[in-house]
Amino acid sequence: MTGNEQRLYPLRFKEVLRNYGFGNRWIVEEFAKTDLPEDHRIAETWEVVDRPGESSVVMNGPLAGRSLHEIIDEYGEAFLGRDVVARNGMRFPLLIKFLDASNPLGEQIHPNDEAAAAMGSDDPGKTEAWYMLRVRPGATIHCGNVPGLDRETLVQALMRGESRSCMNERKVAPGDAFLLYAGTMHYSAGGVLFYEIMQNSDITIGLNRVANEGLEGDARYKSIK
Incomplete structure (x- = not known):
């Protein structure tokens, strides 16, 4: 071991608060956090991040x-490991968070690496994993394409602002996990709190914007599968 390796030890980090106009107090309640603000909703806590x-x-x-x-x-x-550095350079590869989706989240996708580069972003694409922690009875999420979905049907649904009709709806329970590859359409109808591990990228593309802005020629939508 090098001297640096010998000095390293398991680290605990202070969360970073994020507020996006959604969320509630579920993160505070679920984890008995006592040092978070009491006067507003909390959408996410970034538990490990370097951005x-x-x-x-x-x-x-x-x-x-x-x-x-x-x-x-x-x-x-x-600290990072040889393989991580070979793949990502001196960049922490993950962003780890708790996300309070007790209220609905919009229909969205995240780009793959190619689409992110075409957008001129310094971030990579974003594949993410959700692990359900708290679930309101009857809560569902939408993710992935319905069977038999073709491009024309998808484009027409996007232009009408009806992307949800093209996604699979899944009832969820605590302990359920979902791996959402970059380019996978997804939506939460609310009533869930989940743990999210994702690539270190903060690019989110709202699908309902297509109805107003169009689809063809826009690099943001090239990663839709």
Whole structure:
């Protein structure tokens, strides 16, 4: 082991709050968090993140008070691992969060790497995984294409603002998990709180925008499967 490897230890990070106009107080209630603001809804807590303007801060041990970005700068491959560095460079590859979808989320997709590059983004595409923690009785999510969906049917539905009709609806329960590859349409009707592990990308494309902006020639929609 190198000296840097010997100094590393399991790290606990302070969450970063995100508010997007949805969410409630489920994250606070589920995890008995006592140090979060009491006067507004919380959409997400980013539990581990290193992005421009947002980097998790260590809460324990000798590295307390240091940001994840600073740790990566100092420890590099000893922290990230050789394979991660070979694939992503000195960039933390994941964003890990709790997401309060007790209220509905919009119909959306995330681009693949090719589409993200075509959009001129510095972020990669985004594949993500959801693990259901809290579920209101009868709650459903929509994800993936309905059987037999063809491009023309999808395009017409997008132009009408009816993308949900092209997705599979699935009833959910605590403990259910979903792997949503980049380009997979998805929607939450509300009533769920989930743990999300995703590629370190913050690109979200609202499908209902297509009805107003059109589809052809727009790099944002090239990743729809």
